[in-house]
Amino acid sequence: MNGMANYLMKRFLSMALAMIGLTLIAFFLMRIMPGDPIEAYYQANHIPVTEEMLEQARQEQGLDKPLFTQYITWLGGVMTFDFGTSFMNGKSVSEELLAYFTVTIQLALVAFLFMLIICIPIGILSAIKQNSVFDHATRLTIFSVASMPSFWLGFVLIYVIAFKLDLLPLMGWGTPQTIILPALTLALGNIPFYIRMIRTSMIEQMKQPFVTFARARGISESVIIRKHIFKATLTPFVTSLAMTFGILIGGAAIVEMIFSIPGMGRYIVGAITARDYYVMQGFIMMIGFFFIIVNFLADLLCALIDPRIRLKENLS
Amino acid sequence: MLEVQNLSVHIQGKQVLRQVSLTVPKGKVVGIIGESGSGKSVLCSTILQLFRKDRKAAGTIKFNGDCLLSLEEKKMRSLRGKEIALIMQNPMSMFNPLVTIGGHFIETLQAHTSMTKKQAIKIAKEQLALFQLNDVDVLKKYPHELSGGMLQRIMIAISASLEPKLLLADEPTTALDTMTQLEIVKELKKLQAKTKMSILIVSHDLGVIANLAEEIIVMRRGVVVEYGPASHILLHPIHPYTKTLVAARDEHSTLDELNDKYEDTVSGELVLYDENHWVRMEDSSR
Ligand SMILES: Nc1ncnc2c1ncn2[C@@H]1O[C@H](COP(=O)(O)OP(=O)(O)O)[C@@H](O)[C@H]1O
Ligand SMILES: [Mg+2]
Numbered sequence: 001m002n003g004m005a006n007y008l009m010k011r012f013l014s015m016a017l018a019m020i021g022l023t024l025i026a027f028f029l030m031r032i033m034p035g036d037p038i039e040a041y042y043q044a045n046h047i048p049v050t051e052e053m054l055e056q057a058r059q060e061q062g063l064d065k066p067l068f069t070q071y072i073t074w075l076g077g078v079m080t081f082d083f084g085t086s087f088m089n090g091k092s093v094s095e096e097l098l099a100y101f102t103v104t105i106q107l108a109l110v111a112f113l114f115m116l117i118i119c120i121p122i123g124i125l126s127a128i129k130q131n132s133v134f135d136h137a138t139r140l141t142i143f144s145v146a147s148m149p150s151f152w153l154g155f156v157l158i159y160v161i162a163f164k165l166d167l168l169p170l171m172g173w174g175t176p177q178t179i180i181l182p183a184l185t186l187a188l189g190n191i192p193f194y195i196r197m198i199r200t201s202m203i204e205q206m207k208q209p210f211v212t213f214a215r216a217r218g219i220s221e222s223v224i225i226r227k228h229i230f231k232a233t234l235t236p237f238v239t240s241l242a243m244t245f246g247i248l249i250g251g252a253a254i255v256e257m258i259f260s261i262p263g264m265g266r267y268i269v270g271a272i273t274a275r276d277y278y279v280m281q282g283f284i285m286m287i288g289f290f291f292i293i294v295n296f297l298a299d300l301l302c303a304l305i306d307p308r309i310r311l312k313e314n315l316s
Numbered sequence: 317m318l319e320v321q322n323l324s325v326h327i328q329g330k331q332v333l334r335q336v337s338l339t340v341p342k343g344k345v346v347g348i349i350g351e352s353g354s355g356k357s358v359l360c361s362t363i364l365q366l367f368r369k370d371r372k373a374a375g376t377i378k379f380n381g382d383c384l385l386s387l388e389e390k391k392m393r394s395l396r397g398k399e400i401a402l403i404m405q406n407p408m409s410m411f412n413p414l415v416t417i418g419g420h421f422i423e424t425l426q427a428h429t430s431m432t433k434k435q436a437i438k439i440a441k442e443q444l445a446l447f448q449l450n451d452v453d454v455l456k457k458y459p460h461e462l463s464g465g466m467l468q469r470i471m472i473a474i475s476a477s478l479e480p481k482l483l484l485a486d487e488p489t490t491a492l493d494t495m496t497q498l499e500i501v502k503e504l505k506k507l508q509a510k511t512k513m514s515i516l517i518v519s520h521d522l523g524v525i526a527n528l529a530e531e532i533i534v535m536r537r538g539v540v541v542e543y544g545p546a547s548h549i550l551l552h553p554i555h556p557y558t559k560t561l562v563a564a565r566d567e568h569s570t571l572d573e574l575n576d577k578y579e580d581t582v583s584g585e586l587v588l589y590d591e592n593h594w595v596r597m598e599d600s601s602r
Contacts (some may be wrong), residue, residue: 207411210409232413307413
């Protein structure tokens with residue numbers, strides 16, 4: 001298990017590096033974006049401004065100091081989960097972000113679970129029953145789902161399930177029932193890809209010599225599928241899933257609009273139009289942090305599944 | 317024990333085996349020699365019925381009274397590994413890289429018996445000790461941590477652990493260096509002497525076959541060319557192809573070089589030349 005400890009150390013270091021990179025991007029990318037937050041604020045509130053008023057506001061917000069000093073001050077706050085206060089409404093960015101983020105994460109997580117529940121059995125089944133009626137039907141369904149944009153699917157789902165059949169609430173947020181339709185809409189877009197992926201890599205693994213050897217030893221088909229074939233498809237699957245989780249959070253913004261869910265989406269669009277630096281920086285930090293952690297966990301999981309990953313990492 | 321009669325196999329419409337007949341008597345070692353592509357591996361996997369759906373097989377394969385070609389899959393599975401074991405070439409790719417050696421051992425034992433994990437591990441350890449593999453904790457190792465020779469010995473150990481009556485050894489020494497090849501041959505000899513199991517050993521290395529087999533089958537492009545006691549085949553080969561083969565061994569050239577030397581296609585009927593010694597004779601030479 002020494003290999004694992006070694007691997008963990010290396011991953012941890014690279015994760016720390018990624019975090020530092022993230023803070024740099026979050027901070028400086030905002031500053032090179034065109035537009036001035038103070039001006040945007042006054043414009044949004046229809047207050048006529050003079051140069052003096054702008055100067056004074058900049059001083060209050062610390063925007064007149066050198067960039068690097070601003071970065072260090074901001075970084076100090078980030079360490080204690082303090083992303084500053086919003087220019088727009090003067091509220092604490094971290095508190096507001098957290099409130100919206102929790103909603104978005106819930107949506108993304110449920111969508112993620114839907115994805116797994118739908119993709120894994122269907123993917124495995126269509127690989128085992130290759131070229132069967134089931135396989136062909138799946139392919140056809142997948143194809144039609146993949147060719148539709150996710151907001152359109154959302155409207156179809158709302159229309160059929162909520163409006164026509166009246167099975168689930170039309171929109172809103174708060175009860176478990178309200179999360180089903182939006183999560184499904186969010187998940188559907190990614191489902192075709194993963195069913196194909198599981199099917200393809202399972203079929204590829206079935207041709208491996210070690211599968212033949214397992215059969216030659218009289219191992220039953222179900223054990224071969226679980227222990228040998230599916231396990232071998234897991235590492236690329238987990239790696240992609242980590243990426244997809246980030247995409248789900250991004251995609252959540254659209255779904256939140258369709259279903260009027262009080263998540264990150266609308267909040268951040270507002271912040272962008274207002275050039276609300278601290279909110280945008282906080283947002284990038286939060287998403288980025290989350291993304292890095294999820295990928296770290298995925299790497300860890302892969303290393304647990306595949307001993308060669310631990311070894312390779314230690315050799316290099 | 318094993319009786320193959322007029323076995324023809326088609327893969328994707330291409331005929332790979334033509335009317336192959338052979339018997340492996342109880343407790344005997346029969347060797348098959350032939351250049352690569354002559355259908356040796358297909359023969360082994362057809363005996364075990366491994367690719368039933370992808371192949372069309374005609375003829376009969378009888379094992380202890382069962383007709384394997386028509387045996388239902390469930391029964392067939394219970395024979396695989398338990399009654400008929402297979403060891404293959406390229407041990408490096410025969411183990412699942414994500415499963416420990418112990419995992420391979422345990423699943424094999426549990427597939428055929430109702431033993432617990434603990435009992436399986438105990439048997440695995442005993443078995444490894446028989447093959448001098450007990451010095452390090454091999455069971456906890458992953459395939460990539462072991463050498464090809466080690467893996468091949470482990471493969472033999474796993475196959476032997478359920479005391480099969482017939483062992484199919486498909487080029488067990490091919491991917492290994494010469495020293496390790498000798499070890500593996502020695503190991504197989506020891507195992508056979510101890511368990512008295514029947515072995516069908518396949519190789520494109522006449523040295524390996526000569527060392528182990530009492531009877532030799534010479535194959536070329538899916539056809540049996542000559543078939544008889546080892547002494548006859550090695551000392552008095554009749555068919556020109558076998559002659560070239562034996563000569564090549566004396567000159568220490570490899571079988572692949574033989575491909576260039578011998579280009580004629582083999583045809584004609586298999587006729588009884590001497591006691592138990594069959595040779596395919598061209599019509600014109602009769
Ligand atoms: N899965 C397959 N699909 C198509 N042809 C195959 C397949 N397996 C084997 N063959 C053909 O069968 C012939 C015999 O192959 P094989 O039994 O592997 O030879 P050997 O083991 O004697 O080297 C070869 O000509 C090969 O092309
Ligand atoms: Mg072969």
